[in-house]
Amino acid sequence: MNADQAAELLLKNWNAVTRIAALPEAARPSSRNEGYEAAAAVARHSGSTVAGWKIAATSEAGQRHINVEGPIIGRILSHRLLPPNASVTLGDNIMKVAEAEFAFRFGTDLPHRHEPYSYDEAMAAVSSLHLSIEVPDSRYSDFTKVGAAQLIADTACASWLVLGPAVEKPWRHIDFSAHAVKGLKNGAVVAEGTGKAVLGDPRKALTWFVNEASTYCGGVNAGQFVTTGTCIIPMAIAPGDQVTIDYGELGTMSCMIA
Numbered sequence: 044m045n046a047d048q049a050a051e052l053l054l055k056n057w058n059a060v061t062r063i064a065a066l067p068e069a070a071r072p073s074s075r076n077e078g079y080e081a082a083a084a085v086a087r088h089s090g091s092t093v094a095g096w097k098i099a100a101t102s103e104a105g106q107r108h109i110n111v112e113g114p115i116i117g118r119i120l121s122h123r124l125l126p127p128n129a130s131v132t133l134g135d136n137i138m139k140v141a142e143a144e145f146a147f148r149f150g151t152d153l154p155h156r157h158e159p160y161s162y163d164e165a166m167a168a169v170s171s172l173h174l175s176i177e178v179p180d181s182r183y184s185d186f187t188k189v190g191a192a193q194l195i196a197d198t199a200c201a202s203w204l205v206l207g208p209a210v211e212k213p214w215r216h217i218d219f220s221a222h223a224v225k226g227l228k229n230g231a232v233v234a235e236g237t238g239k240a241v242l243g244d245p246r247k248a249l250t251w252f253v254n255e256a257s258t259y260c261g262g263v264n265a266g267q268f269v270t271t272g273t274c275i276i277p278m279a280i281a282p283g284d285q286v287t288i289d290y291g292e293l294g295t296m297s298c299m300i301a
Contacts, residue, residue: 044077045070049196050084053182060135062184066193078195079259082117085198091120093267095146095206096256097177099199101241101248101272108277109194110187114242116255117199119270125205130301133282136180136202141280141300142273143224143288145238145245146173146206149269153253154262165250171209174296175270176288178203178280204270205298212293220244224274225289236275245271 049070056063065071072078086093100106100114125131133139150170153160180202183189194200219238226234242248248271256263263269280286280300287297 044072044081046077046081046084047088049081050088053081053085053197054088056182062137062182064184065189066196072192072196074192075195076259078192081196082198083260085196086118086120089120091122093118094121094124095119095148095268095270096252096263097199097201097204097270098248098252098272099179099194104276105273108187109200111191111194114248114251114255114272115191115195115199116252116260117195117197117201119201119204123201123203125203125298127205127207128297128299129205130299131178131203131205132301133178133280136178137184138179138181138200139280140179140277141226141286142177142179142277143226143234143236143275143290144175144177144270144273145219145241146175146268146270147171147245147249148173148209149263149265149267152262152265153257155257160250160253160257162246162250165253166246168253169249172214172293173209173268174207174288174290174294176205176286176296176298177270177273178205205296206268206270207294207296210293214293217293219246223291226275226278227287227289228278228280229285234275234278236273238274240274241272245274248272
């Protein structure tokens with residue numbers, strides 16, 4: 044597999060907001076490891092820095108939606124990161140959904156190592172909790188048909204992420220698996236869920252991510268974050284919509300869809 048060729052083709056379509064059916068054979072990853080090699084090349088060729096990471100398909104519904112057997116991770120590039128209340132350009136986005144996700148920022152490096160990181164080690168490395176809204180997209184015309192390796196190469200359907208500041212309220216004692224999250228569109232509640240949708244608990248998803256990144260991506264750096272997957276069924280969105288996610292006692296996040 045030619046990872047650089049895969050990256051150049053994916054970035055060309057990302058920048059032009061166009062699609063391909065699949066990567067050409069010479070540039071097509073055939074394994075999870077090759078998918079992550081291509082994704083790393085996407086980041087290198089992008090001209091942007093890696094602000095953080097995302098986990099896709101952390102629920103059975105999410106796995107069915109993109110037709111994979113388990114979660115995958117992708118990089119969030121700095122120029123795709125937006126502040127609260129930002130205007131998110133939908134353009135020719137083919138997924139057209141907004142997702143409600145807890146994000147954790149790392150205060151220390153967790154580099155590659157052969158021994159898996161424990162839950163306690165992963166949580167000890169976290170410096171802050173953030174609220175976010177993800178608006179994903181794909182560079183494939185039918186993302187349900189290309190398989191996990193090609194989806195990984197395509198940064199796990201990353202596009203825009205609206206990321207809030209560090210949550211000031213104490214949060215480490217919260218039962219995230221039972222924590223209710225509501226998605227509102229133009230003031231009306233259209234989706235509800237809990238942290239249980241995210242591999243049972245966003246902190247468990249965080250631990251899974253740390254080990255996936257350690258195994259395939261060289262680890263994670265201090266200052267980076269990971270957004271851990273949607274707590275609600277993704278909300279259908281269109282230009283003109285105001286999207287608000289109510290995270291209960293932890294606060295709210297909003298953006299406008301343009």
